[in-house]
Structure formats: C-alpha cells, structure tokens
Amino acid sequence: MQNHQFPANFIDSLSDEPGFDRVNFVEAHQNNEPPTSIRVNPFKKTTLKTDDQVPWCPEGFYLDTRPSFTFDPLFHAGSYYVQEASSMFIAHILKQIKPAEPVKILDLCAAPGGKSTLLNSAMTPDDLLVANEIIKTRVPILADNLSRWGTANTIVTNNDPKDFNRLHGFFDIILVDAPCSGSGMFRKDPAAMDEWSEANVNLCHQRQERILADIYPALTEDGYLIYSTCSYSHQENEDILDWLCTEFELETIRIPINVDWGIVETQSAEKKAWGYRFYPGKVKGEGLFVSCLKKKESSGNLISFKNNKNQKLVNTEFDLVKPYINDPANYYFFKMNDDWLAINQQHKESLNLLQHHLYIKKSGVRIGKLAGRDLVADHELALSTIVNKNAVAETELSYDDAILYLRRENLIINEAKKGWSLMTYQGQALGWAKLLPNRVNNYYPKELRILSQGPK
Structure with missing residues (x-):
C-alpha cells in the first residue's frame, strides 16, 4: 500500500x-x-x-x-x-x-x-x-x-x-x-x-x-x-x-x-x-x-577527418594479444596509453572521427596491458563476447564461492591448473583470478565489489 x-x-x-x-x-x-x-x-x-x-x-x-x-x-x-x-x-x-x-x-x-x-x-x-x-x-x-x-x-x-x-x-x-x-x-x-x-x-x-x-x-x-x-x-x-x-x-x-x-x-x-x-x-x-x-531534409555534409589519434602498433605486441580474441581479423586493435583495445573492424573510421570531435570514455572492449610477454587481461575482456575461451583457463564457481569472488574476498580452490583463469558461474564469466600453488589472487575490480551484507 x-x-x-x-x-x-x-x-x-x-x-x-x-x-x-x-x-x-x-x-x-x-x-x-x-x-x-x-x-x-x-x-x-x-x-x-x-x-x-x-x-x-x-x-x-x-x-x-x-x-x-x-x-x-x-x-x-x-x-x-x-x-x-x-x-x-x-x-x-x-x-x-x-x-x-x-x-x-x-x-x-x-x-x-x-x-x-x-x-x-x-x-x-x-x-x-x-x-x-x-x-x-x-x-x-x-x-x-x-x-x-x-x-x-x-x-x-x-x-x-x-x-x-x-x-x-x-x-x-x-x-x-x-x-x-x-x-x-x-x-x-x-x-x-x-x-x-x-x-x-x-x-x-x-x-x-x-x-x-x-x-x-x-x-x-x-x-x-x-x-x-x-x-x-x-x-x-x-x-x-x-x-x-x-x-x-x-x-x-x-x-x-x-x-x-x-x-x-x-x-x-x-x-x-x-x-x-x-x-x-x-x-x-x-x-x-x-x-x-x-x-526529411539534409543538414549538410560531415567534413571527413583522416588523422588517427591512436598509437602505432608494435607487431610483436600485437601477436601476443591476438590469441585472446575470437576471430581477431574481425577487429581493429589500437592502444590508448598502455591499454590494448578492440572494436569491430568496420567501425575504425567512425572511431577516428568521433575521437576528433567528442570526449570518449570507452571504446569497444578494453583487452588489457602487456607485461613482458604476458597479457594482464582487463575486466572488460572477461565480460565480453569476443574473448577466446580456448586461450584461457576457466574455473566454474559454486554460488557461495561466486559471492566470495564478487566481494573480492579470499577463495580456496582445489584446482590442478595454475595461472590466469576466467572465473565463471553457470558458465557465465564474472572476471579474472590468478591461481597460485597456495592461494588465489582475486582480480575482481575493487570499485565493483559487493559491499552490502546480503539479503535479510
């Protein structure tokens, strides 16, 4: 009432x-x-x-x-x-x-x-x-x-x-x-x-x-x-x-x-x-x-803009990033500072033009940063539909463990595989963790973690 x-x-x-x-x-x-x-x-x-x-x-x-x-x-x-x-x-x-x-x-x-x-x-x-x-x-x-x-x-x-x-x-x-x-x-x-x-x-x-x-x-x-x-x-x-x-x-x-x-x-x-x-x-x-x-009228033509603000790509880095993406030929890869990003190939010119005219906060999917020859994958890649799941390990979580993960708390996982893993619940990706011999490093973003105590 x-x-x-x-x-x-x-x-x-x-x-x-x-x-x-x-x-x-x-x-x-x-x-x-x-x-x-x-x-x-x-x-x-x-x-x-x-x-x-x-x-x-x-x-x-x-x-x-x-x-x-x-x-x-x-x-x-x-x-x-x-x-x-x-x-x-x-x-x-x-x-x-x-x-x-x-x-x-x-x-x-x-x-x-x-x-x-x-x-x-x-x-x-x-x-x-x-x-x-x-x-x-x-x-x-x-x-x-x-x-x-x-x-x-x-x-x-x-x-x-x-x-x-x-x-x-x-x-x-x-x-x-x-x-x-x-x-x-x-x-x-x-x-x-x-x-x-x-x-x-x-x-x-x-x-x-x-x-x-x-x-x-x-x-x-x-x-x-x-x-x-x-x-x-x-x-x-x-x-x-x-x-x-x-x-x-x-x-x-x-x-x-x-x-x-x-x-x-x-x-x-x-x-x-x-x-x-x-x-x-x-x-x-x-x-x-x-x-x-x-x-039903024209407002005039858009002035084309060809300059590209994005950094030149280093092929050796590109080769390290590609395996993490499904069908990489379908995407335009670019760097912003140290971050690799990807957007559908057909939107490259639109992205370049919009970068010239607007203040952009997010473009396509943020893939991550390279540390040596390893990709430190971004949370956006984990949740994306473009991540190549054949290139990464997956760890399926129970409901209780999924909540612990989303709280960014400690997890105990008896998993033979070690290294980076995509944490999933009912087959759906939640984010990344790094499985080590004696602990799990939880990489769920701090700003997104669950803070409340739970349903009464």
Missing part, C-alpha cells in the same frame, strides 16, 4: 491528457506495487526466462517477486538487465524502423544504460552504438553496464548535446530520452513527487527544445528520431512533437501496436504527430511517452 500524496494540482493537470483515467490511475499508485521486470542478454545464453513475457519485447520478462539482484552472480555477469517494462517498447519501435543495412545509433541521454543495452541487443556487429551521457558522474555506471553487456560495437561519450552539432548527418537513428519532470516514475520513486511542479514542467519543456535543436543536425536525411520522456504532461510530450514538426522537416511515424497491450495512442494537437502513452493500471509498467519521427 502506497500512502504518498500527489503534488498539489497534479491530478487536475492530467485531467485532459489523452487516455487519462483518474480512478484507475490513483488506484494503481495507491494499491499496486510496481512490477519487477528484466531483459535477458541475447548475446549470453541464459535460462532466466519466465512465462510472463513483456508483450512488446521478446527478451523482456516479469518476475513474481523482486529478488536481491546484488546477490545474483548472473546479474554481475551481464546475463540480464533490470529494466522497467514500459521503456522496453523502444525495442518494438526499433524493430519497425531499423533498416537491413548497417546503421549508426546515438543514445543521447544514456545513463545508467538500460536503453543503450536495449538498443545494442537489436544490433549486429556491423551497427555502431554511441551511448552519450551529459553528466560526468553518471558516465561510469553507463560504461560498466555496457561492459557487462559484452559487445565491441559500442562507444561511450561524455558530451553536451551541442557538441554533436559538428557531426552533420552522422547518425541514422537518434534516441533522446529527455530529462523531464518525472511524473511517470511516481509509483516507482515516490520521492520524485517532491520535485514536481507546473513551473518545473515548463522548465523541462524549454530544456527539451534546446536539446533537440542541438542534436538535430547530427541526424541524417531519412534518419529516425525517437523521443521519449517519463512524464505525463502534454507540454513535454505532444507539444514537443508539434514544435519539432513546425521547426524542422520531420514526418511522423505511426508504430503498430496491439490493443491488448493497454498503450494509449495519441496525436499532437496541431501536426497530428503520433505518440504512445503508458499509464500504470493500463499497462504492466510505469509511466512513459514515446514517439518516432523521420527526418
């Missing part, structure tokens, strides 16, 4: 919003707990599936109860992501619009990474994902979550939307999950009610216009803009669509939906742009607004 009071004037402000049902809405917030849902990683085999599937996302599943994810090794292995079900609808949109040929996708406001891993799940190695986070302190969690997801076709940046002005027509799809007044999260995060006001709604509207105007040139002609908020207010939703279609050459895209899903299909007042509203009580999820638009 939720006893939180809605902000003054909030319910009245929604009375004319499309599909709003006051009684149903209040009941859902006061008497219904938020559902728990996860989305499994298609690149890592897992049995974490239930019979209760999120209807608009084949990889999304509802859980009967909310477990302690911190104490599930498979969570740390990147076997799944804990994500609110309504936001998984973006996977359904992508399925409708993504062309067969390779695309470059930008997730502009990406942290903590739910929508980035969602987008990445629908991509092939030929596609490139740039996940950007504006707020510097939120970048590490975004990078960590993409590292857990394991693919090499991702780049994480920390830039203001206006910095993308220089990348004219670079992206084929841009997702702007815009900062908003947050009313769609009231049930999941009641503290957000204290921040809501009509003045803040109007302030968010202005910020959303500025962000969209800044990012617009980076979208290619005939490219798609996906716009979403976790707000119910028309000022942040349908009014933004009317502004977009007035200011720019954009065509609204109608996304097919099943009436049984409970999603409310809307159209903006002036330009009749299609939008999709999610209300708790009508859908098994939280509040969301999302829409899709197609750009």
Whole structure:
C-alpha cells in the first residue's frame, strides 16, 4: 500500500491528457506495487526466462517477486538487465524502423544504460552504438553496464548535446530520452513527487527544445528520431512533437501496436504527430511517452577527418594479444596509453572521427596491458563476447564461492591448473583470478565489489 500524496494540482493537470483515467490511475499508485521486470542478454545464453513475457519485447520478462539482484552472480555477469517494462517498447519501435543495412545509433541521454543495452541487443556487429551521457558522474555506471553487456560495437561519450552539432548527418537513428519532470516514475520513486511542479514542467519543456535543436543536425536525411520522456504532461510530450514538426522537416511515424497491450495512442494537437502513452493500471509498467519521427531534409555534409589519434602498433605486441580474441581479423586493435583495445573492424573510421570531435570514455572492449610477454587481461575482456575461451583457463564457481569472488574476498580452490583463469558461474564469466600453488589472487575490480551484507 502506497500512502504518498500527489503534488498539489497534479491530478487536475492530467485531467485532459489523452487516455487519462483518474480512478484507475490513483488506484494503481495507491494499491499496486510496481512490477519487477528484466531483459535477458541475447548475446549470453541464459535460462532466466519466465512465462510472463513483456508483450512488446521478446527478451523482456516479469518476475513474481523482486529478488536481491546484488546477490545474483548472473546479474554481475551481464546475463540480464533490470529494466522497467514500459521503456522496453523502444525495442518494438526499433524493430519497425531499423533498416537491413548497417546503421549508426546515438543514445543521447544514456545513463545508467538500460536503453543503450536495449538498443545494442537489436544490433549486429556491423551497427555502431554511441551511448552519450551529459553528466560526468553518471558516465561510469553507463560504461560498466555496457561492459557487462559484452559487445565491441559500442562507444561511450561524455558530451553536451551541442557538441554533436559538428557531426552533420552522422547518425541514422537518434534516441533522446529527455530529462523531464518525472511524473511517470511516481509509483516507482515516490520521492520524485517532491520535485514536481507546473513551473518545473515548463522548465523541462524549454530544456527539451534546446536539446533537440542541438542534436538535430547530427541526424541524417531519412534518419529516425525517437523521443521519449517519463512524464505525463502534454507540454513535454505532444507539444514537443508539434514544435519539432513546425521547426524542422520531420514526418511522423505511426508504430503498430496491439490493443491488448493497454498503450494509449495519441496525436499532437496541431501536426497530428503520433505518440504512445503508458499509464500504470493500463499497462504492466510505469509511466512513459514515446514517439518516432523521420527526418526529411539534409543538414549538410560531415567534413571527413583522416588523422588517427591512436598509437602505432608494435607487431610483436600485437601477436601476443591476438590469441585472446575470437576471430581477431574481425577487429581493429589500437592502444590508448598502455591499454590494448578492440572494436569491430568496420567501425575504425567512425572511431577516428568521433575521437576528433567528442570526449570518449570507452571504446569497444578494453583487452588489457602487456607485461613482458604476458597479457594482464582487463575486466572488460572477461565480460565480453569476443574473448577466446580456448586461450584461457576457466574455473566454474559454486554460488557461495561466486559471492566470495564478487566481494573480492579470499577463495580456496582445489584446482590442478595454475595461472590466469576466467572465473565463471553457470558458465557465465564474472572476471579474472590468478591461481597460485597456495592461494588465489582475486582480480575482481575493487570499485565493483559487493559491499552490502546480503539479503535479510
């Protein structure tokens, strides 16, 4: 039972919003707990599936109860992501619009990474994902979550939307999950009610216009803009669509939906742009607004840039690194300081260009450092889908030992093999350890270790 009071004037402000049902809405917030849902990683085999599937996302599943994810090794292995079900609808949109040929996708406001891993799940190695986070302190969690997801076709940046002005027509799809007044999260995060006001709604509207105007040139002609908020207010939703279609050459895209899903299909007042509203009580999820638009004009050509910031590679070092990677010919290897990294070969030019224009925090998969003729493998390589498991030893851990490992505590392993080993749980990699004759050196990253005491 939720006893939180809605902000003054909030319910009245929604009375004319499309599909709003006051009684149903209040009941859902006061008497219904938020559902728990996860989305499994298609690149890592897992049995974490239930019979209760999120209807608009084949990889999304509802859980009967909310477990302690911190104490599930498979969570740390990147076997799944804990994500609110309504936001998984973006996977359904992508399925409708993504062309067969390779695309470059930008997730502009990406942290903590739910929508980035969602987008990445629908991509092939030929596609490139740039996940950007504006707020510097939120970048590490975004990078960590993409590292857990394991693919090499991702780049994480920390830039203001206006910095993308220089990348004219670079992206084929841009997702702007815009900062908003947050009313769609009231049930999941009641503290957000204290921040809501009509003045803040109007302030968010202005910020959303500025962000969209800044990012617009980076979208290619005939490219798609996906716009979403976790707000119910028309000022942040349908009014933004009317502004977009007035200011720019954009065509609204109608996304097919099943009436049984409970999603409310809307159209903006002036330009009749299609939008999709999610209300708790009508859908098994939280509040969301999302829409899709197609750009029908060119913002000019991107100036090519050929210079390469990356260090020249030493072939003798390269020969030591290659055995650790599955199909190394498929990847472009480069060094940043002492670290070796790899990204899909087809994204080499894009990486070089983005390095020139943006502040990059993560590129592809960090492989590790060389110490003499040995590779000191990075945690990113352990969790990646590109690691060559034939080149490294594996040690399968019990649940209790996996938790000890994730706490970065001492392990006792009676294992004949000595040296570097990939520590796994139910076949999923957790990280590295070095097995020595009388002890185990635990190399799980200190900053990621489990600190809490465990479920009560």
